[in-house]
Amino acid sequence: MDRFEDFSSMSAEERQEWTAQAAGLSPEQRELLRQGGGLPLEVADSMIDNVIGTYALPIGVVRGMVVNGKEYLVPMVCEEPWVVSCAEKGAELAAQCGGFHATYTGSIMISQIQITQVTSPHVACLKILEHKREILELANQADPVLVSLGGGAFDVEAKPLDTEVGSMVITQLLVNTKDAMGANAVNTMAEKVAPLLAQITGGKAYLRILSNLAVHRLARVRVSVSREVLGGSAVVDGVLAAHAFAWNDPFRACTSNKGTMNGASPVACATGNDIRALEAGAHAYASRSGVYRPITCWERTASGDLEGMIELPMAVGIVGGTTRTHPMAGLLLRMMHVESAAELGMVIAATGLAENLWTLRTLATGGLQAEFVPSLERRQET
Numbered sequence: 326m327d328r329f330e331d332f333s334s335m336s337a338e339e340r341q342e343w344t345a346q347a348a349g350l351s352p353e354q355r356e357l358l359r360q361g362g363g364l365p366l367e368v369a370d371s372m373i374d375n376v377i378g379t380y381a382l383p384i385g386v387v388r389g390m391v392v393n394g395k396e397y398l399v400p401m402v403c404e405e406p407w408v409v410s411c412a413e414k415g416a417e418l419a420a421q422c423g424g425f426h427a428t429y430t431g432s433i434m435i436s437q438i439q440i441t442q443v444t445s446p447h448v449a450c451l452k453i454l455e456h457k458r459e460i461l462e463l464a465n466q467a468d469p470v471l472v473s474l475g476g477g478a479f480d481v482e483a484k485p486l487d488t489e490v491g492s493m494v495i496t497q498l499l500v501n502t503k504d505a506m507g508a509n510a511v512n513t514m515a516e517k518v519a520p521l522l523a524q525i526t527g528g529k530a531y532l533r534i535l536s537n538l539a540v541h542r543l544a545r546v547r548v549s550v551s552r553e554v555l556g557g558s559a560v561v562d563g564v565l566a567a568h569a570f571a572w573n574d575p576f577r578a579c580t581s582n583k584g585t586m587n588g589a590s591p592v593a594c595a596t597g598n599d600i601r602a603l604e605a606g607a608h609a610y611a612s613r614s615g616v617y618r619p620i621t622c623w624e625r626t627a628s629g630d631l632e633g634m635i636e637l638p639m640a641v642g643i644v645g646g647t648t649r650t651h652p653m654a655g656l657l658l659r660m661m662h663v664e665s666a667a668e669l670g671m672v673i674a675a676t677g678l679a680e681n682l683w684t685l686r687t688l689a690t691g692g693l694q695a696e697f698v699p700s701l702e703r704r705q706e707t
């Protein structure tokens with residue numbers, strides 16, 4: 326029996342026990358995992374409006390995800406049957422070949438302030454840049470805690486926009502949000518500086534909100550898989566053909582990206598992060614050339630092996646927000662033993678790449694239905 330079959334043939338309780346041991350969970354944490362759900366009604370009531378209950382989904386775990394030489398247990402919250410196994414099998418192929426290599430460009434968010442009714446927008450942009458220091462000082466007054474941790478607003482950009490409703494100027498604050506996703510911090514900063522920007526430009530401030538196209542907050546991950554480990558040269562050919570299809574056809578690119586996000590979003594969900602923000606950023610980034618493309622890329626090496634990469638806006642945090650209020654999200658985050666938002670972001674992106682790797686391998690060699698449906702039916706019968 327292989328490693329994967331071995332784990333999937335255990336009972337859910339045995340897997341809980343294994344995971345608790347492997348992650349070094351405390352007796353209280355084990356109890357929370359055993360109870361399931363993990364969201365008391367009163368906590369739910371403090372999270373969103375008009376609460377009438379809570380909604381549970383399965384938590385799966387991917388073992389053996391090796392990123393930058395460190396092995397992770399990766400929790401995934403998801404309803405789709407094959408998602409966890411695809412990620413784990415992709416991670417296993419990668420681990421046999423040295424694992425995933427990842428970098429992160431930094432926790433830099435963009436906050437946008439829209440100023441309309443600007444008569445000379447190009448000159449107004451210059452005036453905004455002339456007041457950069459004042460704007461940054463004001464923005465940083467909105468979050469002294471972030472500043473004390475070494476983060477905060479550190480740069481200002483301004484661009485004119487010529488639109489159907491007239492000229493406007495968009496100011497962008499670049500904000501280092503450190504280990505927080507940072508939505509609240511950057512939105513508050515935008516609101517704080519908007520009146521000053523209106524005064525500088527003589528225009529009228531409207532929107533003051535972050536951009537989910539977090540191009541300065543990228544997780545980049547690459548992996549090499551030898552053709553022997555992958556299953557032979559024909560499988561390399563199949564994965565490359567699948568990638569070429571996606572690269573040249575947005576209908577396929579959309580599905581390929583959905584499959585990649587099958588890996589990334591469930592980890593973001595498990596750790597209390599905003600999956601809508603992650604998905605919006607991923608799909609917008611996939612269109613950055615003006616054509617919608619896959620967010621992963623697969624190539625053949627000179628020796629005939631497979632290499633792949635992913636580059637993904639990764640606005641996730643490990644402090645504040647749901648990671649703090651939701652007990653199960655907090656537990657699952659601790660289970661991963663990540664020390665920074667950067668580390669979490671790299672593991673999430675690597676899980677997306679692992680998912681895409683195994684999905685394409687499966688699609689290129691027979692199909693998901695053929696591989697997964699028989700075992701699913703067996704599980705549902707028992």
Ligand code: MEV
Nearest residue numbers: 580581583584587684693
């Ligand atoms: C299903 O959730 C995801 C896939 O369609 C992804 C893909 O086709 O690459 C299998």
